[in-house]
Amino acid sequence: MMTPRPILSSLRRHKIAAFLIVLEIALAFAIVSNAVYMVIGRLQRIDLRSGIDERGLVLLRLATASKQNGSVASAQTDLATLRAIPGVESASAINTLPLSGSQWSLAYSLRPMRAFSDGVQVPVFFGGPGLLQTLGIRVIQGSAFQPSAYSDLSPKDVFKAFVNARQALITQAFAQRLWPHASAVGKVMYMGETPVLVVGVVSNIIQPYIGADAHDPANYYGVISPFRAGPDLNAWYALRCQPAACARVLKAGAAKLQAMHPTETLNAQESFTHMRQRYFRDDRSMAWLLVSTVIALLGVTAIGIVGLASFWVQQRTRQIGVRRALGARRIDILRYFQTENFLLATAGIALGCAAAIGINVWLMAHYAVPRLPVMYLPLGALLLWGLGQLAVLGPALRAARVAPTVAMRSA
């Protein structure tokens, strides 16, 4: 590096051009650091733990006309047939699944509530004794439901029965929300005015539908109720299979169900992995869009730097010749342009930092965007310093090749 002094005095003679480069770098920096942060936010969502054992889980769902068929009893017959397929370890009929996008929820609180909607809205999972094993959920404290605790739920009595469950398993995250300092087992929470006994705490499972903030622990609030469900409540048949056998199990299961119910139809037939991918498809395409915008933006910025730097080199050919004639080495000329670009980039980055924070504050006020962590700023700075150096390299090398004789010839 050389001293910045002569560079600064030279830049003072090119105020507009210098200002433009600074402005361009500042804008690029502000946009890129926010966009990169948003990309990382999306990627973190896509990577969220579901809390269930995803490998070796396949799903089938039977649609039954006007919910007249498909009671719990017929679901038990279906499940018995499905369990008989080689490779199936367990099977259960479950009302909703993590990341399925549609949920049943109720509001729970520590005190009785007159209004149903008061309290914490929590999705409710139910599906008979096989649910925990099939999804791979562990009981951490307390115990699972006694077999006698289960009852059947049908569309006819769903409104009355569903809100009258007297026992529940709750997820660890929800237990911590309600009782941060004590064990939840044996405690009572309220759904409206109905007391509900917490018999056990289970490992966290993610909600069927998650909020904008991937880090919100509320994404893992959940309640499991002791009900059995059938296709008349749109229940999923979830099958746990040996991972190698899953594709075959899914095919065989679909064929068996269709054969048993010729007048009904399967409206879902997929692996959990597939359902997960579908859930996050918008996040994935948003991430791609942001990444391509960032790349295009950096490209445009580089074009701008190359253009202005080459202009400068051309304009100062004589000056470079004089310096060379007075004994400056090629490397000195190269360093000169590199240092100049570094100074401009630094000014741009400083200006861009302020803009980046401003944009982030504005985005936070209008959209569900979290605060930009400070560590993203040096990251963006490194990126733009690197880009600037790369872009200026070509013109600077050309400048370094200027022969000392040029100074005499063109004078």
Next chain:
Amino acid sequence: MFTYYLRLALRALRNSPVLTALMVLALAVGIGASMTMLTVLHVLSGDPLPGRSAHLYYPQVDPRPLARGSDGNPEPPGLLTYIDAENLLHQGKAARAALMYQGGDVVQPPSGSALHPFVVNSRLTGRDFFSMFEVPFRYGAPWSAADDAGAAHVAVISQKLDRKLFGGADSVGRMLDFGGHSFRIVGVLAHWRPVPRFYDVDSSRYGEVEDVFIPFNTARALNLGVEGSTNCYGRPGKDLDTSPCGFIQMWVQLDSRPAAAAYRRFLADYSAQQHAAGRFQRPPNVRLDDLMQWLAYNHVVPEDVRMQAWLALGFLLVCVVNTVGLLLAKFLRRSGEIGVRRALGASRRAIFAQLLIEAGMIGAAGALLGLLLTWLGLWAVRQQPSDYARLAHLQPAMLVATLLLALLASLVAGLLPAWRASRIAPALQIKSA
């Protein structure tokens, strides 16, 4: 003079093809990215029923128990209970009104068909749905008022379902086996795809319309289930219709401002009356949004899309600044030539005009390339799996806007460099040349 400048500009651009290409490319990329996102935003935030939307309103009342604490939403719920919906329908004075909710069930193909049974969504509503929203019919007509009142087993089906079941023939009078019940088909819709699907913001907002339409009263009599949201504020009763649970959307047509004001008063009076009778615990809390207000209130346009549009505009700004810089370099590089022209008598104004035309030409080239990129960008958006993605098409208005934006951007970008170059002193340049 103009053509002379044009020729000069062309020659100048040909003299530095790389720089010119870079400028055109940078501008085109900026235009392409921003117009792609703005087109998506424009498509998604459009008026689904132009000319009619100002007369369509969405009434809301608040039947919830008193809130405890301050965490409750002060706005009335978006869905009506059965009791309130029926009361509003029969007591309110609107030119047209329809209750509705979404269902879904299995269609049993006619005997002899090779089709498997399949699931379709249904809209369970009143006959005014069709006239109020000007839904086009291919065959037949909406069911009658008597069908509504008598809960008749009649249905209107979509063009898509008609094609699937009957090969697109006029199926009026034939029977539809839906959800284990038999319905006489009275009408077949022509293609209808309002964007957004405004009438039900609780389900797929940019999806297609349902395939089966059945009278609301028939649906309640048969107890056809709700496929959308059901929100209960209190302990549910024996069945959904007597429970304090909202699941119904209601739309009314009010043709004038006084009519809308009168309807709003009616909602408040109704709430006061229910409050006095003890059914409502809260004092009157009503809303009556027109269609576009209702869409805005519900943030129907996806947040991602709005954010992308801002991002794209920022991107365009970078591209414009970039063009300013490159034009400046390009013009000042020709200081010698400009100096000669000034010495030969060209005024500053003439130089300025000539350089602006040069900038404009770059803008025109950037516009054409940008249009191509916009078209490519929209194609890429359509490949995304979201519901709305398939709606992203280039529209004539946006096409013109793209061209104008590119030209404007290049001219704005050209102003400063052209001004700066026109200040070049002739004498100095000739000396140094």
